[in-house]
Amino acid sequence: MVMMNEDPTTLVPELALLAGAVLAVLVGVWTPRRRQGRVRVLALLAVGVALVATGIAATKPPSTTFDTYVLDTTTHAVRAIVLVAVALILWWSRDAVAAHPRESEFTALVLLGGLGAVLMAGAGDLLLLFAAFLLASVPLYALAGWAKTGATTEAALKYYLSGAFAGVTMLAGTTLLYGAAGTTGYEALAEGLATGAAAPAAVALVAVLAGLAFKAGAVPAHFWVPDVTDGTPPAVAAVLTTIPKIGALAAVWRLLLAVPEAIVPWPLLVAVIAAISMTLGNLAAFAQTSVLRLLAYSTVSQVGYVLVIIAVAARTPQAQPALLFYLAAYALTNVGAFAVVAAHPARTIDEFQGLGRRRPLLAIALVVCLLGLVGTPPTAVFVGKLTAFTAAFDGGMAWLAVLAAVNTVASLFYYLRWIAPVFRAQAQEPPEDTGESRTARSGAVTAAALSVVLGVAAGLVLPLFTTS
Amino acid sequence: MLSVVVFLPVVVALGLAALPATSAPRRYTVPWVVTGLVQLALVAIMWLRLPAGGYGFVEQVAWIPSAGISYHLGVDGLSLPLVAMTVVVFTAAAVYSLREDRRPKSYVVLFLALQTVSVGVFVALDLILFFLFFDLSIVFMYFVIAGWGHGSRARSAALTFFLYTFLGSLALLLGFILIYLAATPHTFDIPALAAQNPLAAGGPAAGAALLAVGLGLAVKTPLVPFHTWLPPAHTEAPAAGSAVLAGVLLKMGTYGFVRIAMPLLPASWRQFAGVVVVLGVVSVVYGAMVALAQTDLKRMIAYTSVNHMGYVLLGVGAAGLVADSDAQARQLATTGAVTQMVSHGLITGALFLLAGALHDRGRTYDMGAYGGLAARTPRFAGLFAVAAFASLGLPGFSGFIAEFQIFTGALGATPVATAIAVTGILITAGLFLVALSRMLLGELRHPDAPGTPRPFPDLRARELAAIVPLLLLATLIGLLPRTLLDTIEPASRVLNELVAR
Numbered sequence: 001m002v003m004m005n006e007d008p009t010t011l012v013p014e015l016a017l018l019a020g021a022v023l024a025v026l027v028g029v030w031t032p033r034r035r036q037g038r039v040r041v042l043a044l045l046a047v048g049v050a051l052v053a054t055g056i057a058a059t060k061p062p063s064t065t066f067d068t069y070v071l072d073t074t075t076h077a078v079r080a081i082v083l084v085a086v087a088l089i090l091w092w093s094r095d096a097v098a099a100h101p102r103e104s105e106f107t108a109l110v111l112l113g114g115l116g117a118v119l120m121a122g123a124g125d126l127l128l129l130f131a132a133f134l135l136a137s138v139p140l141y142a143l144a145g146w147a148k149t150g151a152t153t154e155a156a157l158k159y160y161l162s163g164a165f166a167g168v169t170m171l172a173g174t175t176l177l178y179g180a181a182g183t184t185g186y187e188a189l190a191e192g193l194a195t196g197a198a199a200p201a202a203v204a205l206v207a208v209l210a211g212l213a214f215k216a217g218a219v220p221a222h223f224w225v226p227d228v229t230d231g232t233p234p235a236v237a238a239v240l241t242t243i244p245k246i247g248a249l250a251a252v253w254r255l256l257l258a259v260p261e262a263i264v265p266w267p268l269l270v271a272v273i274a275a276i277s278m279t280l281g282n283l284a285a286f287a288q289t290s291v292l293r294l295l296a297y298s299t300v301s302q303v304g305y306v307l308v309i310i311a312v313a314a315r316t317p318q319a320q321p322a323l324l325f326y327l328a329a330y331a332l333t334n335v336g337a338f339a340v341v342a343a344h345p346a347r348t349i350d351e352f353q354g355l356g357r358r359r360p361l362l363a364i365a366l367v368v369c370l371l372g373l374v375g376t377p378p379t380a381v382f383v384g385k386l387t388a389f390t391a392a393f394d395g396g397m398a399w400l401a402v403l404a405a406v407n408t409v410a411s412l413f414y415y416l417r418w419i420a421p422v423f424r425a426q427a428q429e430p431p432e433d434t435g436e437s438r439t440a441r442s443g444a445v446t447a448a449a450l451s452v453v454l455g456v457a458a459g460l461v462l463p464l465f466t467t468s
Numbered sequence: 469m470l471s472v473v474v475f476l477p478v479v480v481a482l483g484l485a486a487l488p489a490t491s492a493p494r495r496y497t498v499p500w501v502v503t504g505l506v507q508l509a510l511v512a513i514m515w516l517r518l519p520a521g522g523y524g525f526v527e528q529v530a531w532i533p534s535a536g537i538s539y540h541l542g543v544d545g546l547s548l549p550l551v552a553m554t555v556v557v558f559t560a561a562a563v564y565s566l567r568e569d570r571r572p573k574s575y576v577v578l579f580l581a582l583q584t585v586s587v588g589v590f591v592a593l594d595l596i597l598f599f600l601f602f603d604l605s606i607v608f609m610y611f612v613i614a615g616w617g618h619g620s621r622a623r624s625a626a627l628t629f630f631l632y633t634f635l636g637s638l639a640l641l642l643g644f645i646l647i648y649l650a651a652t653p654h655t656f657d658i659p660a661l662a663a664q665n666p667l668a669a670g671g672p673a674a675g676a677a678l679l680a681v682g683l684g685l686a687v688k689t690p691l692v693p694f695h696t697w698l699p700p701a702h703t704e705a706p707a708a709g710s711a712v713l714a715g716v717l718l719k720m721g722t723y724g725f726v727r728i729a730m731p732l733l734p735a736s737w738r739q740f741a742g743v744v745v746v747l748g749v750v751s752v753v754y755g756a757m758v759a760l761a762q763t764d765l766k767r768m769i770a771y772t773s774v775n776h777m778g779y780v781l782l783g784v785g786a787a788g789l790v791a792d793s794d795a796q797a798r799q800l801a802t803t804g805a806v807t808q809m810v811s812h813g814l815i816t817g818a819l820f821l822l823a824g825a826l827h828d829r830g831r832t833y834d835m836g837a838y839g840g841l842a843a844r845t846p847r848f849a850g851l852f853a854v855a856a857f858a859s860l861g862l863p864g865f866s867g868f869i870a871e872f873q874i875f876t877g878a879l880g881a882t883p884v885a886t887a888i889a890v891t892g893i894l895i896t897a898g899l900f901l902v903a904l905s906r907m908l909l910g911e912l913r914h915p916d917a918p919g920t921p922r923p924f925p926d927l928r929a930r931e932l933a934a935i936v937p938l939l940l941l942a943t944l945i946g947l948l949p950r951t952l953l954d955t956i957e958p959a960s961r962v963l964n965e966l967v968a969r
Contacts, residue, residue: 377600390645405638412634420623423615459532
C-alpha cells in the first residue's frame with residue numbers, strides 16, 4: 001500500500017512552475033521591453049528549483065498526495081523530462097522572443113503548459129486529470145496564437161476548436177466512467193468496474209482516451225498537428241509537439257494500467273492506434289516539402305512508437321523503463337530538431353541546400369537529430385526503440401514490433417530527403433544571412449549532443465526508470 | 469589495447485576536425501595514412517600475442533546492465549584476420565587518396581569514422597555493440613557515396629544503399645531481440661549466448677530469429693536476390709569508397725554468419741543449411757553470369773563480389789550439414805570461407821583502386837573505350853592482370869587457397885551444389901580474360917573526351933604504393949598460407965563444435 005499524505009512540500013516542482021509563471025507575468029508588466037530578459041532568467045530559476053526538488057523527491061518512496069496525485073517514478077521522470085525540455089526551449093528561443101511585445105507572456109504560457117503536462121502525468125483521479133488537461137490546453141491555445149500573424153491565428157483557432165471538441169468528449173467520458181465505476185480515483189477504478197457494466201465502461205474509456213490522444217497528437221486526433229506546427233514559430237511548435245505529448249502519454253499509461261484488461265480489452269485498441277499513428281504519420285510525411293510539416297508528421301509517427309510500449313504496458317515489466325526512456329529521448333531529439341529550424345530562416349527542404357558548408361555544426365546537429373528520430377545508434381531514441389521492440393516482443397505483440405521496424409525504415413526515407421540537400425553544394429550564394437539565431441543554433445547543438453549522451457549513458461538512466 | 473585500435477581513427481578525426489577547412493589536402497590525408505600504419509602495427513602485435521583458444525584482448529565494461537548490454541570487445545582467429553584486412557584496405561585507400569582535393573577535410577574525417585566502426589564490427593562481442601557499429605557503417609558510407617560520388621545518380625544510389633541496408637539492419641535488430649528474449653537471464657552478450665545456446669531446441673522462434681538475422685546479413689553480404697543495391701552503390705562511389713565498401717563492408721555480412729548466426733542459432737542453422745547452400749550457389753552462378761554481361765568495369769567487379777560472397781555462403785552452409793560430412797570437411801569449409809573473406813577484401817580492394825585510377829585518366833568506366841593499354845601503361849596493365857588472375861582463383865594467389873578449401877570441404881556434403889559452384893570459377897575466368905584482352909591488348913585506344921588529361925600516364929608512385937601491397941599480400945597468402953590458416957583453424961574448429969552440438 002502506498003503512503004498517503006497531504007504535504008504541500010511534495011508539490012514543490014509544480015508550485016515552482018506555477019510561481020514562475022505568475023512572477024513572469026507580474027515582473028514582465030513592470031519591466032521595460034528591452035530588459036525583459038530578466039523574466040526568462042526568473043523562469044529558468046523556477047525550472048531549476050523544480051528540477052532540484054524533483055531530484056530530492058525521487059529519492060523518497062512512492063506515495064499519493066492529496067488523495068489524487070501520485071508521486072512515483074513515472075511522475076518524477078515526467079517532471080524531469082518536461083522541466084529539461086522547457087528549460088531548453090526557453091533558452092534557445094531567446095533570439096526569437098527577445099524584444100517581442102509579448103515576451104513575458106511567452107515565458108509564462110510555456111511554464112503553465114509545462115505545469116499542465118506534469119499534472120496530467122501525475123493525476124491519479126479522473127477529475128484531476130481533466131483539470132490538468134485544461135491546464136495543459138488553455139495556455140497552449142494562447143501560445144499557438146502568440147505571434148499574432150495570419151497563419152498563427154488560423155493555427156490557434158484550429159488548435160482551440162479541436163481541443164474544445166476533444167475536451168468535451170473527454171469530460172463526457174469522465175462522467176460516464178464515473179457512472180460505470182462509481183469512483184473517479186484510479187485505485188478504486190478496477191474494483192468499481194468489475195461490478196458495473198462493461199459496455200459503458202468501454203465507451204467511456206474510449207472517450208477519455210480521445211481527449212488524451214488530442215494532446216498527444218495521435219491518430220485520429222492528429223489533424224491539428226501539421227497545421228499548428230507549420231503555422232506557428234518553431235519555438236512555439238517545439239513546445240506544442242513536445243511538452244503536452246509527454247504528459248498525455250504518461251497519463252494514458254497511468255489510466256490504462258488502472259483498467260483491467262479483462263473488462264475493457266484496451267491493449268488491442270492501443271495497438272491499433274499505435275499502428276495507424278506510425279504508418280499514417282510516415283506516409284503523410286513522405287511528400288512534405290515544408291520542414292515544419294515534415295517534423296509535424298514525424299511527431300505523429302513517434303507517438304505511434306510510444307503507444308507500442310503502452311499497448312503492452314500491463315504485460316511486461318520492461319514497459320515502464322521503455323516508456324519513460326523513450327519519452328526522454330523523444331523530447332530531447334524533437335526539441336533539437338525544432339531548434340535547427342529555428343536557427344535558420346529556411347522553411348522548405350530546398351532552402352536547406354548548402355547548410356553543411358555555411359554552418360557545419362548546425363548541419364551535424366540536424367543529422368544527429370534526424371537520424372536520432374530514425375533510431376540510429378548510439379542516439380537515445382535507438383535505446384528507446386530497442387527497449388520498445390523488446391517490450392513488444394515480450395508482451396506478445398511481435399507483429400507490432402515488426403510493423404514498427406518497417407515504419408522506421410520508411411521514416412528514414414523522408415528524413416534523408418531533408419539531410420541530402422544539406423550537404424549539396426549550393427548553386428548561388430544566399431543573398432544575406434538574416435534571420436539566423438545564435439541561441440537556437442547552440443540550443444540545437446546542445447540538444448543533439450545531449451541526445452547522444454543520453455543514448456550512451458542509457459545504462460545509468462534506465463535503472464532510475466525501472467523502480468516503481 | 470583493443471579499444472585503442474578501434475577508437476584511434478576517431479580520435480585522430482576529432483583532432484583533424486579542429487583544423488581549418490581550407491588547409492592543404494595533405495594536412496588531412498597524411499595523418500590518415502599514419503593512423504592506418506599505427507593501427508597496423510598494433511594489429512601485428514595482437515596477432516603475435518593471440519591466445520591459442522578463446523578470445524584474446526577481451527575488454528568488458530557494463531554499459532546498460534538492465535538491458536543485458538555490455539561494452540564487450542575481443543578477438544579470435546575468425547575476427548583478427550578480418551581486422552588486419554580492414555586496416556590494410558583502409559590504409560591502401562588512404563594512400564590512394566593522398567591527393568584528394570574535393571573537400572579533403574570532411575572526406576578524411578568521414579573515412580576515419582568509417583574505419584573505427586569497421587574495425588569495431590569485427591571485434592564486438594555484444595550483439596547491440598555489433599549492431600551499433602554495423603548501423604553506423606551504413607550512415608558513414610551513405611555520406612561518402614552521396615558526397616563524393618561520380619555522377620548525378622550518386623545521390624539516388626546512396627539513398628538506395630541506405631534504405632536497403634538499413635532495412636536489413638533493422639531485421640537484424642529484431643532477430644537479436646528474439647535471441648535476447650529467449651535467453652535466461654536476458655543478455656546480448658555473444659559468448660554468453662553461445663555458451664547458453666538458448667534456442668537449442670529449434671522451433672518457430674529459433675527459425676524466426678534465424679530468418680530475421682539471415683535476412684539482415686544477406687542484404688549486407690549481399691546474396692541474390694538482395695543484391696540490387698550493390699552495383700549502383702559501387703558504380704557511383706569514389707574509388708576509395710568502393711574499395712572499402714567491397715573490401716570491408718560486405719564482410720560484415722558474412723562475418724555475421726560465422727560470429728552470430730552459426731554459434732547462436734546452431735539448431736536452426738543445421739536445419740536450414742541446405743537453404744544457405746542453395747542461396748550461395750545461386751549467388752555464385754548469377755553473380756558470375758551477370759558480371760560476364762557487363763561493359764562497365766566497376767559494375768563487372770561489383771558483380772564478381774556477389775559471386776565471391778556466394779562461395780563464402782557455400783562454405784558456411786556446408787558447415788551446417790552435419791549429418792552428411794565429417795568434422796574435418798566442415799572445418800575445411802569454414803576455414804575456407806573465412807580465408808575467402810580476407811582474400812576477397814584484398815583483391816577486390818586492389819581491383820577497385822585500379823578501376824579508380826583508370827577513371828582518373830579516362831573519365832569513364834566503359835571497357836569498350838579502352839584498348840591496348842599494355843603498351844601505353846605497362847604498370848597498370850601488369851597490376852590489373854595480376855589482380856584479375858588473383859580474383860579468378862589462380863593457384864598461387866589467396867583466392868585459390870580459399871576456394872579450394874571451400875570446394876573440398878563442401879564436396880562431400882553437397883556434391884551437386886559444389887559442382888555447380890565450380891562452374892562459377894570458369895565463368896569468372898572467362899570474363900576476366902575477356903576484360904583483359906579488351907582493355908590491355910590490341911590497338912591503343914583511350915577516351916578522348918573533353919576534360920580528359922591529354923597524355924594517358926601510367927600509374928604514379930602514390931597509386932602503386934596503394935595497390936601493390938594489397939596484391940603482394942594476396943600473393944603471400946597464396947604462397948605461404950600457413951600463417952593465416954594457423955590463426956583461423958583453431959577458431960573454426962571451435963565454431964564447428966558450436967554448430968554441431
